[in-house]
Amino acid sequence: MEIITVPVTAFAQNCRVVICKQTRHAAVIDPGGDADKIITELAKHQLSLQCILLTHGHLDHVGAAKVLAEHFSVDIVGPQKDELFWFDALPMQAQMFGFSAITPFHPQHWLSHGDTFTLGQLRFEIRHCPGHTPGHIVFYEATHQLVIVGDVIFKGSVGRTDFPKGDTQQLLDSIKNHILTLPDETRILSGHGPDTKVLTERISNPFISGKFG
Numbered sequence: 001m002e003i004i005t006v007p008v009t010a011f012a013q014n015c016r017v018v019i020c021k022q023t024r025h026a027a028v029i030d031p032g033g034d035a036d037k038i039i040t041e042l043a044k045h046q047l048s049l050q051c052i053l054l055t056h057g058h059l060d061h062v063g064a065a066k067v068l069a070e071h072f073s074v075d076i077v078g079p080q081k082d083e084l085f086w087f088d089a090l091p092m093q094a095q096m097f098g099f100s101a102i103t104p105f106h107p108q109h110w111l112s113h114g115d116t117f118t119l120g121q122l123r124f125e126i127r128h129c130p131g132h133t134p135g136h137i138v139f140y141e142a143t144h145q146l147v148i149v150g151d152v153i154f155k156g157s158v159g160r161t162d163f164p165k166g167d168t169q170q171l172l173d174s175i176k177n178h179i180l181t182l183p184d185e186t187r188i189l190s191g192h193g194p195d196t197k198v199l200t201e202r203i204s205n206p207f208i209s210g211k212f213g
Helices: 035-044 065-072 081-088 090-097 168-178 198-204
Strands: 002-008 013-019 025-029 048-053 075-077 116-119 122-128 137-141 146-150 187-190
Touching (some): 025 035, 035 065, 122 168
Parallel strands (some): 048 075
Antiparallel strands (some): 002 013, 137 146
């Protein structure tokens, strides 16, 4: 597996290009904006884009999804269907966050907890992790001990829960049940900020350390 991180938008959101080394098949996860920048990166590495994957429906994670999907003629996949209202609210989100106007769109395929997604020889397990948003999912690749978590957890922090349908206890439960249960050395790739590891966050994250026995 190879991963290219492309920071996009003024929110410095970590768009991830995930690549199967054997097939050169790629997926773009959470393209929040700057579509031209992402297209250039894909061309530079001569990658075959298979789909767009989304962890949740906030505009800084989905803003370039429709442009990329149309440019490459690929589907938008994920998140979980409880996220529908955030996609319907994309124009409101653009106004709220100071983005350019955007037309609502929906993914071609929703994902559910326990689903698997295959990219070349990579196999991702889908884990539904509500709290930051109700339909938030994460992508876990066990062979490479890596989980792409969107805005569920960050190095030393956790996702906000003050948006509509956010829920702090639900977020903490998601982290406890679906992130902290992963092997200690599992790399956590968050939507913002640096990468971290499960063990590091279990021990030192002030929002969760000591909360769970």
